Amino acid sequence: MNYVIIVLVGILGSVLTYYVNEHLKQGAVRASALLALIVGLFFYIFPDVLNEYLSKSIPIVFIGTSFIGMVASHSKGSYLRLALAGILFSVIYINKGNFFNGYGGALGTIAFIALLTTMAISNAFSKRKKAKKKIKSIKEKVFKKNKNSQ
Template sequence: METFIVLLTGIFGATITFFINCYLAYGPVRASSIASLATALFFYAFPNLFPDFYTHTVPLVFIGGSFIGMVSYRVMKNVWLVPLSGLVFSFFYINSASFFSGYGGALGTAACISIIVVLGFYRILRLFKLKYKKQRSL
């Protein structure tokens, strides 16, 4: 259950920040700040509402996901790539959190890696799709 909550938090953090950033036109820094502050204040105001794991982990994962949501819609032209990047970030966070222990900027680095991975796979799939269409038209 904990893993599922972490995955949903990464997806939600990226998506809500992207929405505030691009569709409400607040800009990337304000969007990330608004969403992250609201989440952190909620868990700070109600620390006994959830188990300790969620109180400490969810705000961190949400902030990392919000870094993904700071991406421009010019870079992420397909909206579904943002939640997918949030999912990749969450998997990355779950599997490598101990690797980045003591390393400053770990959340931003993981968010950047997640965006690069998703965009890379997306572009590779587009290239294969174009190549396949050319072969079929011959």
């Protein structure tokens, strides 16, 4: 159950930051900082609301995924892509073990990996759809040309 909560926090962190950034026009840094401050203060003031693992991990995951939500809208940010990047960030965070211990910038690095991977996969699928449409239109043109020549 802890992992499901961490994944949900990952989705919320990226999507809410993007929403505050783009729709409330607060800017990427202000949106990330404001939301991270709210979540961090909540768990600082009420550390016993959830179990120890969640009280420690939720602010960290939220801050990390807020970095994902800082993506600019002109880089084709969409809520689905941000949610998937938040999920990927959470999965990496849960399974990271000691790999990033002592490594400065681990949250930003994981956020970068998650967002870049999600964007690459999304881009690959969109190019595949465009290629299929192009092939279909070429086939239709060839079929019409063959039909007219007979």
